[in-house]
Amino acid sequence: MDKFFRRLLGWLFGTKQSPDRAQDVANTAPLTEQQIQTIVNNQNPRFDLQQLISSCGQSVGKQRELNEDSLLALTTTMAGNSGNLPFGLYIVADGMGGHQFGEVASNAAIRTVAGYVLRKFHPYLFHVKTDTMDESFQEIMQAAVSEAQRAIQREAPGSGTTLTAALVLGQQITIAHVGDSRAYFVYPDGRIEPITRDHSLVKRLEELGHITPEEAANYPHRNVLYRALGQGEILDPDIFTLGFPQPGFLMLCSDGLWGVVSEQDLVRSVVDAPNLQRACQNLISAANTAGGPDNISVIIIQLIG
Amino acid sequence: MGSVYRARDMHFPNVTKLVAVKEMINTAPDPLVRETIVQNFEREANLLATLHHASIPRIYDYFTLDSRSYLVLEFIHGKDVEAIINETSGFLPEPQVLSWAIDLCDVLDYLHRHKPDPIIFRDMKPSNVMINHNGSVMLVDFGIAKTFQSGIKGTMIGTEGYSPPEQYRGEATPSADLYALGATIHHALTRRDPRLEPPFSFAERPLRRINSAVSSDLEAVVNTALEYSPESRFRSAADMRQALMAVARKTGALVNMGPRTGPIVSSGVKPLWSFKCEDEIRGTPAIFEGTLFIGSYDNNLYALSAADGTFQWKYPTDGGIVSRPALFEGNVFIGSEDRRLHVVSARSGKVVWTYYTNAPIRSSPRIAEGHIFIGSDDNYLHAINLNTGRMAWKFETADFVRSTPFVMNELVYAGCETGDYYAVDFRGELKWRFRAKRAITSSTVATPQTLYFSSLDGTLYALDPRNGWVIWRFRLGKSSISTPCIMDEMVFVGAADGFIYAVDTKSSKEVWRFRTEHQVNGSPVIYKDSLYCGSVDGNLYCLEYRTGRLRWKFGTEGPITGTPLAYNDIVYVGSTDHQIYALLA
Numbered sequence: 001m002d003k004f005f006r007r008l009l010g011w012l013f014g015t016k017q018s019p020d021r022a023q024d025v026a027n028t029a030p031l032t033e034q035q036i037q038t039i040v041n042n043q044n045p046r047f048d049l050q051q052l053i054s055s056c057g058q059s060v061g062k063q064r065e066l067n068e069d070s071l072l073a074l075t076t077t078m079a080g081n082s083g084n085l086p087f088g089l090y091i092v093a094d095g096m097g098g099h100q101f102g103e104v105a106s107n108a109a110i111r112t113v114a115g116y117v118l119r120k121f122h123p124y125l126f127h128v129k130t131d132t133m134d135e136s137f138q139e140i141m142q143a144a145v146s147e148a149q150r151a152i153q154r155e156a157p158g159s160g161t162t163l164t165a166a167l168v169l170g171q172q173i174t175i176a177h178v179g180d181s182r183a184y185f186v187y188p189d190g191r192i193e194p195i196t197r198d199h200s201l202v203k204r205l206e207e208l209g210h211i212t213p214e215e216a217a218n219y220p221h222r223n224v225l226y227r228a229l230g231q232g233e234i235l236d237p238d239i240f241t242l243g244f245p246q247p248g249f250l251m252l253c254s255d256g257l258w259g260v261v262s263e264q265d266l267v268r269s270v271v272d273a274p275n276l277q278r279a280c281q282n283l284i285s286a287a288n289t290a291g292g293p294d295n296i297s298v299i300i301i302q303l304i305g
Numbered sequence: 306m307g308s309v310y311r312a313r314d315m316h317f318p319n320v321t322k323l324v325a326v327k328e329m330i331n332t333a334p335d336p337l338v339r340e341t342i343v344q345n346f347e348r349e350a351n352l353l354a355t356l357h358h359a360s361i362p363r364i365y366d367y368f369t370l371d372s373r374s375y376l377v378l379e380f381i382h383g384k385d386v387e388a389i390i391n392e393t394s395g396f397l398p399e400p401q402v403l404s405w406a407i408d409l410c411d412v413l414d415y416l417h418r419h420k421p422d423p424i425i426f427r428d429m430k431p432s433n434v435m436i437n438h439n440g441s442v443m444l445v446d447f448g449i450a451k452t453f454q455s456g457i458k459g460t461m462i463g464t465e466g467y468s469p470p471e472q473y474r475g476e477a478t479p480s481a482d483l484y485a486l487g488a489t490i491h492h493a494l495t496r497r498d499p500r501l502e503p504p505f506s507f508a509e510r511p512l513r514r515i516n517s518a519v520s521s522d523l524e525a526v527v528n529t530a531l532e533y534s535p536e537s538r539f540r541s542a543a544d545m546r547q548a549l550m551a552v553a554r555k556t557g558a559l560v561n562m563g564p565r566t567g568p569i570v571s572s573g574v575k576p577l578w579s580f581k582c583e584d585e586i587r588g589t590p591a592i593f594e595g596t597l598f599i600g601s602y603d604n605n606l607y608a609l610s611a612a613d614g615t616f617q618w619k620y621p622t623d624g625g626i627v628s629r630p631a632l633f634e635g636n637v638f639i640g641s642e643d644r645r646l647h648v649v650s651a652r653s654g655k656v657v658w659t660y661y662t663n664a665p666i667r668s669s670p671r672i673a674e675g676h677i678f679i680g681s682d683d684n685y686l687h688a689i690n691l692n693t694g695r696m697a698w699k700f701e702t703a704d705f706v707r708s709t710p711f712v713m714n715e716l717v718y719a720g721c722e723t724g725d726y727y728a729v730d731f732r733g734e735l736k737w738r739f740r741a742k743r744a745i746t747s748s749t750v751a752t753p754q755t756l757y758f759s760s761l762d763g764t765l766y767a768l769d770p771r772n773g774w775v776i777w778r779f780r781l782g783k784s785s786i787s788t789p790c791i792m793d794e795m796v797f798v799g800a801a802d803g804f805i806y807a808v809d810t811k812s813s814k815e816v817w818r819f820r821t822e823h824q825v826n827g828s829p830v831i832y833k834d835s836l837y838c839g840s841v842d843g844n845l846y847c848l849e850y851r852t853g854r855l856r857w858k859f860g861t862e863g864p865i866t867g868t869p870l871a872y873n874d875i876v877y878v879g880s881t882d883h884q885i886y887a888l889l890a
């Protein structure tokens with residue numbers, strides 16, 4: 001860090017050859033936090049140690065008696081031959097109301113997916129194993145979702161759940177997604193980008209242009225999914241890998257949050273908060289202030305360095 | 306009014322060469338009108354003569370005799386889409402219509418990008434789209450196509466029912482062609498002829514209400530194309546093609562279409578020049594300042610004029626050359642089976658220095674950060690100082706290193722013949738290692754996020770460059786030594802099962818695959834809209850890289866194992882028939 005500041009100072013002042021002339025042509029101002037952050041990110045060698053941090057929040061909401069959401073957030077590092085590697089597994093599952101045992105389904109989804117993924121990574125997380133794994137991130141996530149599908153059909157037949165799971169290893173995020181919980185990238189400059197696509201009727205209609213986003217917000221059948229874990233004979237989850245946004249946040253949440261809080265407010269709650277815990281609390285209270293019609297779950301993840 | 310005749314070109318008395326002759330009879334009594342009609346006819350001829358696209362018929366000649374004018378065109382064996390619609394009892398299958406629509410976007414994109422002014426086809430409808438005997442789309446009847454000058458209103462010509470509102474007002478724009486294409490797709494999928502319906506009423510008969518087999522994704526694309534106001538439609542034919550491609554990828558239409566056999570144009574491709582060496586060419590050429598460098602199994606490195614293939618010099622090594630030369634500051638770097646890396650002046654062909662390894666070199670040199678990185682069959686990855694020609698370090702691997710090292714973010718990546726894959730830092734120390742089940746002969750390509758290479762274990766790998774974890778694996782039908790290439794979030798690679806594959810980089814799903822007649826051991830390259838790849842069946846294939854559709858192929862007398870090089874609209878490829886060919890890209 002010392003070295004960096006020396007470099008930064010050198011960069012700021014060291015190259016000034018003629019201060020008088022420089023003042024003629026430019027006004028100087030202190031760099032903003034954000035500009036400094038950008039410089040830090042640009043100057044960091046790519047292979048420096050990185051740290052993954054996360055926080056989560058949950059609320060039953062104001063109008064339900066039962067919490068049918070389940071979530072899992074696990075953040076650690078993995079020792080390996082290329083140094084310590086950030087490792088994280090984050091899952092939000094929203095058991096489907098109207099079906100029996102929605103909470104059983106969402107819980108089974110979390111347990112099965114996390115159990116499967118962690119069993120795969122166990123030798124690397126808790127032993128020093130040097131040879132590489134046979135399976136890829138995407139294959140592991142695919143197999144985990146298939147196992148969860150079978151588990152739900154066994155444990156709570158007829159029920160269903162959404163599942164949005166993010167496996168983070170180093171700078172790679174591998175997402176497995178079914179249903180209408182969401183994953184977002186949130187950027188400090190105020191942009192927010194959904195990276196999953198809802199498997200819901202209302203989203204489909206909106207995509208087709210049959211209804212406007214405004215109509216979608218008040219659509220009567222907002223909770224109808226065309227794809228859910230535990231439902232149907234074949235399940236085709238969306239599985240893909242993206243780079244971690246830097247600077248930026250990965251946010252997973254159920255529709256109890258994104259359905260009632262506007263994207264603008266989502267971003268502001270995350271970006272303006274002093275830390276991730278506060279960000280989660282702010283989001284939960286924003287959803288409850290807006291009426292809290294449904295269970296609320298949120299996980300925010302950041303990769304620093 | 307006029308007719309179209311099928312005719313035989315008697316300039317070729319020994320073969321049957323069919324042409325189409327379009328006849329227009331000029332019955333106008335007024336001489337000024339007569340003259341205008343002839344001028345329009347000749348304008349069509351002149352316009353066609355300037356166009357070169359696989360979906361536009363070629364023009365051979367035109368002439369006027371008394372009151373009749375004639376246009377001699379490429380004869381298309383096939384049917385127009387209107388006839389196909391009428392002959393089909395049910396609905397046409399979506400993948401079929403989708404693939405036509407993608408090709409039509411391609412040709413509209415070509416016309417709309419025409420310089421100096423875009424060409425508006427203005428009469429897109431099923432009867433103006435021919436499907437030839439290979440299943441490829443041909444756009445016919447350029448009678449009213451018009452070079453569009455921005456801001457100038459034209460007169461209303463087109464076909465009612467297919468034309469957008471603004472064309473009824475006399476405006477012809479690229480957007481009008483896209484509307485008409487939307488109408489054409491709508492007609493093909495619903496069998497409802499828009500000429501028999503009120504204009505702009507497509508919204509009242511949505512695709513899926515009439516034909517529920519149509520995917521909602523395609524319906525959305527057609528709806529966008531058919532938007533009432535031009536601002537709401539696709540901004541360009543390229544945008545619409547992209548949207549259609551997304552539908553095809555999602556519904557798997559391109560995969561189900563399967564490989565196409567039989568060339569669209571097989572005899573039409575003639576080399577600009579070719580040059581014969583004394584033995585096989587297994588390697589890949591490189592170009593520097595108008596000179597093409599290629600190594601041959603006859604031990605020589607050749608320097609040829611890239612423009613016409615004129616021999617400039619050759620440099621003899623003592624072993625076969627199977628790799629690709631690298632160029633840096635006026636010197637050519639090439640590895641040879643005589644165990645040496647040779648550095649030769651690009652201008653004179655005189656040796657500058659050589660560097661010995663302890664075994665034949667089949668890897669190609671990679672120049673980065675003041676060093677040359679190269680593998681050798683002596684089981685080492687060598688780093689050689691670019692200025693002194695001395696070894697900086699060498700890194701011991703488990704077996705022959707035949708892949709070309711890849712350098713990114715201060716790491717050197719290379720695979721070897723045991724299947725071990727190494728990331729080595731600039732001091733020659735191992736950063737991480739990965740192991741495939743069999744040899745990694747393929748070289749690496751990468752984005753900052755991902756390394757891609759294939760293996761003899763029949764897998765295309767995507768690895769994290771920082772730590773070697775596997776992001777995804779894609780199963781190829783058989784082993785592969787082909788080096789992948791990347792474009793538009795797709796990665797392309799060949800395999801010994803004879804296929805060239807296109808795979809989505811995010812989801813690792815297959816986008817398309819194309820079958821050649823034998824193993825694909827060379828590597829694909831992309832230049833403009835096309836992918837070029839050689840096959841052991843002796844052909845160089847040119848495919849539309851987004852769809853995998855064959856554009857043309859060019860047959861050589863021996864298997865092609867090297868990689869083509871595309872540069873300045875020319876594609877160069879070496880063949881084991883001892884020749885290097887230069888073809889128009």
